[in-house]
Amino acid sequence: MIYSLLPLILVAPAVWGHGQLRNFIASSGTWSAADAYTTANASSPIRHVNTYGPVPDFTTADVTCGPGGNIPTTVLAPVKAGETVIFDWGSWTSDHPGPVMTYIAACTGGCANFKGDTGNVWVKIDQDVYYPDRTTPGPWGEHILHLTPSYYQVTIPAGLADGEYLLRHEILGLHVAGTYMGAQFYPQCVQVTVTNGGSVTLPQGVPLPGSYNPNDTSGVLVQLWQIEANPSQLYYIAPGGPVVLPGGTGDWGRATYAGTPQPPLASSSASASSTVASTTSLASSTVITVASPSSTSTAPVASGSAIAKYGQCGGQGWTGSTVCAAGSTCTTLNTYYSQCL
Numbered sequence: 001m002i003y004s005l006l007p008l009i010l011v012a013p014a015v016w017g018h019g020q021l022r023n024f025i026a027s028s029g030t031w032s033a034a035d036a037y038t039t040a041n042a043s044s045p046i047r048h049v050n051t052y053g054p055v056p057d058f059t060t061a062d063v064t065c066g067p068g069g070n071i072p073t074t075v076l077a078p079v080k081a082g083e084t085v086i087f088d089w090g091s092w093t094s095d096h097p098g099p100v101m102t103y104i105a106a107c108t109g110g111c112a113n114f115k116g117d118t119g120n121v122w123v124k125i126d127q128d129v130y131y132p133d134r135t136t137p138g139p140w141g142e143h144i145l146h147l148t149p150s151y152y153q154v155t156i157p158a159g160l161a162d163g164e165y166l167l168r169h170e171i172l173g174l175h176v177a178g179t180y181m182g183a184q185f186y187p188q189c190v191q192v193t194v195t196n197g198g199s200v201t202l203p204q205g206v207p208l209p210g211s212y213n214p215n216d217t218s219g220v221l222v223q224l225w226q227i228e229a230n231p232s233q234l235y236y237i238a239p240g241g242p243v244v245l246p247g248g249t250g251d252w253g254r255a256t257y258a259g260t261p262q263p264p265l266a267s268s269s270a271s272a273s274s275t276v277a278s279t280t281s282l283a284s285s286t287v288i289t290v291a292s293p294s295s296t297s298t299a300p301v302a303s304g305s306a307i308a309k310y311g312q313c314g315g316q317g318w319t320g321s322t323v324c325a326a327g328s329t330c331t332t333l334n335t336y337y338s339q340c341l
C-alpha cells in the first residue's frame with residue numbers, strides 16, 4: 001500500500017508548475033477530467049493524459065491529444081454550433097508564455113473509433129498568440145490562463161454541421177523553446193456532439209503529428225526574449241497555420257479582457273499557410289454563415305500588396321494591406337478581423 005503511493009508522491013512535486021485541463025464547460029454542463037495521476041475516467045468526454053508535463057516528443061502521436069494513449073471515452077459532451085465553451089485549466093500556476101490554440105476535427109466513424117493522429121484533419125478555429133501592447137492579462141495567449149479562474153473561451157463555429165467532433169485545445173509554452181525540441185506543447189482533447197448546426201463542413205486541416213516542425217524558427221524553435229524584445233507582433237508565427245474557420249467572436253480567449261482587442265496574428269496566414277494545403281477550400285456559402293455577425297461592416301478599401309489566401313486583410317486597428325491574392329476575396333468576419341477567403 002505504502003509503496004504503491006510512492007510514485008505519486010515522488011513524481012507530483014517534480015511536475016508542479018505545469019498542469020492539465022480540469023473541466024470542459026458548455027451549455028450542457030460541466031464535464032470534469034480525471035487527474036493525470038489517477039486512472040482514466042471513461043465517463044468523461046475529456047481524453048485522459050497521464051502527466052501534468054508537456055508532450056515529451058511533439059513529432060510523435062503523443063502530440064495529437066497529449067501523453068496518455070489518446071484513448072476514446074464513452075461519453076461526448078453536447079455543444080451547440082455557435083456557442084462559446086470554456087476550457088478550464090483549474091489553477092494554471094505555470095509561467096509558460098506562448099500561444100493557446102484550439103483545433104477541431106470531425107470524428108470520422110464516430111469518436112469511439114477516432115484518434116485524429118493521421119491525415120489533414122485538424123482545423124484551427126481559435127488562437128491567441130502574442131500582442132505586445134496587451135498588458136491585461138499579458139501579451140501571450142497563455143497569460144489568459146493566469147487569470148482566476150483559468151478559463152479559456154472558444155466559440156464553436158456557427159453553422160457547423162451536426163455530428164461528432166474532437167476538440168483539441170492546447171497551450172504552447174515557449175520558455176525553453178530556444179533549445180531544439182524545447183517547445184512545450186500541452187494538448188488536450190474533448191469529445192463533443194455538435195447540435196443545432198447548419199451546413200458548414202470542415203475544410204481540410206493540418207496533420208498532428210506532422211505540423212509542428214522542431215526546426216520551425218518562426219514558431220517552435222524560438223527565443224522568447226528575442227520575440228519580446230521585438231516590438232513587431234509579426235515576429236512570432238504560431239505553428240499549425242492560421243485560424244481557418246473562425247469562431248465568430250474574435251480570436252482571443254477571453255472576450256471581456258480589458259485591453260485593446262487584438263486580431264489574430266496578422267502575418268501568420270501569409271507566412272505559415274504552407275502548412276495548410278492550398279487545396280483547402282471554403283465554399284462561399286460557408287463563408288457567409290461564419291461571417292453573418294458583421295453584415296453591416298463595409299469592405300475595406302483595397303490598398304497595399306497582395307495578401308495570401310487565409311491572410312488577414314482588415315479589421316479594427318489593421319494597418320496592413322487590404323488586397324487579397326488572386327482567387328480570394330477580402331471577407332469581413334467580425335469587427336476585428338477580415339480574411340482573404
Ligand SMILES: *[C@@H]1O[C@H](CO)[C@@H](O)[C@H](O)[C@H]1NC(C)=O
Nearest residue numbers: 030031032033034041043044
Ligand atoms: C467522470 O466524469 C464525469 C463527467 O465529467 C463526472 O461526472 C464524474 O464525476 C467523473 N468521475 C470521476 C470518478 O471523476
Ligand SMILES: *[C@@H]1O[C@H](CO)[C@@H](O)[C@H](O)[C@H]1NC(C)=O
Nearest residue numbers: 059180212213214215216221
Ligand atoms: C532539424 O535540423 C537539424 C539540423 O539541420 C537536422 O539534423 C534535423 O534532422 C532537423 N529535424 C527535422 C525534423 O527536420
